[in-house]
Amino acid sequence: MHETTHLKEKWSLMLKIVFPILVTQVALYLVSFFDILMSSRYGSEDLAGVAVGSSLWVPIYTGLAGILLAITPIVAQLVGAKKKDEVKTVVQQGLFLSLALSTLIIFLLFIAIDPILQMMTLEPRVESIARSYVFAMIIGIIPLFAYTVLRSYMDALGKTRITMIITLLSAPINIIFNYLLIFGNFGFPELGGAGAGYASAITYWLIFLIAVGVAHKLQPFRQYELFKNWTSVQFSKWRDISFIGVPIGLSIFAETSIFSAVTLMMSTYSTAVISAHQIALNFTSLLYMIPLSISIGATVLVGYEVGAKRYKDARTYSWLSVGAAVIISFFSACILFFFREQIASIYTTDETVIQLTIQFFVFAALFQLSDAIQAPVQGSLRGYKDVNVTFIMAIISYWVIGLPIGYLLSKYTDxxxxxxxxxxxxxxxxxxxxxxxxxxxxxxxKREPVL
Incomplete structure (x- = not known):
């Protein structure tokens, strides 16, 4: 990254940073996207089972992995302040912390999955598929969290194209293993929806190993020598990362878990309704990768400028990000509204599910603008390392306002x-x-320092 002076330069640098992040986020999301899509082709019960399992898995992963996203603003500000000698220690401690968080999640899932599923009124086969899917995903938790650290570190150095290339490999890998393990092709076991979980876990291991090789061999990463002279566990560094990362993770958890909570609360409806809801949520989540990528780019750019105490530039990048996301959201809403039937038909041939999905897409189109504003604004706030109030606002907006209103409307209106x-x-x-x-x-x- 480098200092910019004109608006045109800022647009150019932002696009240079954001586009690879977008491709990276889409590629990462395509893992769960193809889990849902290919499971839907196997059967409605497998789709519903994977939908429920994913609804349990995604908020847990995104919430706790969100803690590790603190690596991005921390490293970005260190590089901006020309304190490169501190980067290695931060990343190493981030990897240690990722292992601790992975272990915690594995433990919690093993003890909590059965009680949670038993509380839901699911059909027996749907419950079984959901359980198998989550247990399969557990195999990939450790590499997925460690990769989050390495990806955040690479993004903070402005080398988002590298993470783009690495993550792009995840989609074809996942499709291949889904094809083998869901449908039982070429002599592999036919596992149905559970096979999607195993395919994802294998994919996470492979992209993590590729990222390790890149960080070890290629510049500018090689100069930091991440994997040499490991320091011992430093809880003070864990505290520093967690001080920023925990509010980030909780904010992400508050946002993603609200969608999962809705899915779980809708388990009282028919399998067709659950399937249609999950299809609509799956595709709109794919569209959300655009404002999310702009948000991550805003964190990098704003963090870099704040570290260099160029607060005017940081402010400019913040609102450029919001403007770009809002413009794109208009086209996303149009796609959802005008092509809703065609999109629904990609997922399933069940006419009942298609008609329900079409109705869900109308509502999904309406919240594109709000998503486009809140995502880059959150990213900019993380660049300023302002995360605590953001978390409180997320809790109030989604859980105190959004979910109760949704519950009341679903239960007491038509x-x-x-x-x-x-x-x-x-x-x-x-x-x-x-x-x-x-x-x-x-x-x-935050104002420019007086000289």
Whole structure:
């Protein structure tokens, strides 16, 4: 990365940083995308089972892995402040912390999965598939978390194209193993929905090993010698990472878990409704990769400028990010609204599920703008290392406002399951407004130093 002086240069650098991140995020998301898509081709029960299993897995992973995203603003600010000698220690301790978090998740999933599934009124086969899917995913937790650290470190150095190339490999790898393990082709066991979990776990191991090789061999990563002269565990560094990372992780958890909570609460509806909801959520989550990628890019760029005490440039990057996301969200909403039937038909041939999905897509189109604002605003706030208030705002917006409204509309109006999506729209809108107000306040506090 480098200092920019003109708006055109800033646009150019932002696109240079964000585009590879977008490809990376889409590639990572395609792992779960193809889990859902290929499971739906195997059968509706397998789709529902993978949907429930994914709803349990995703918020846990994204929440705790979100803690490790603190590596990005920390390293970005160290590089901006020209303190490169401290980068290696931060990343090594991040890897130690990722192992500890992975172990914690594995333990929690083993003791909690059965009680959670038994609380839900699922068909026996759907419950069995969901359990098998989650247990299969456990195999890939350790490499997935470690890769999150390495990816955050590489992104912070501005080398987002490298992480893009590595992660791009995950989609074809996942498709191949899904083809082998879901459908039992070429002599492999036919595991149905559970096979999607094993395919994802194998994929996570392979991209982690590739990332280790890149970090060890290629410049500019090689100069940091990440895997030489390992320091012992330093809990002070864990504290520093967690001080920033825990609010980030909890904010992400608050956002992602609200969608999972809706899925779990909708388990009282038919398998067709659950399947349609999951299809709509799956595709809209794919579209969300665009504002999410802009958000990550904003964290890198704003963090770099804040580290160099160029607060005016940091402010400019913040609002450039929001503007870009809002423009793109308009096209995303149009895609969802005008091509909703064609998109639904990609996932399933079940006419009942298709018609329900079409209705869900109408509501999904409505919250594209709110998503487009709140995501880059959150990313900018992380670049300023302002994360605690953001977490509180996320909790209030999604859990205190969004979910209760959705529940009331679903239970006491004719909206039924669609009431939950109206609640999501209200929650996301509240989040976008409050986070934007917070960003403006932080920017007013941060002014250029007087020379």
């Amino acid at each position: 909206f039924g399951p669609f009431g939950y999506w109206i609640g999501l729209i209200v929650g996301l809108t509240a989040g976008a407004i409050t986070l934007s107000a917070r960003l403006i306040r932080i920017q007013r506090k």
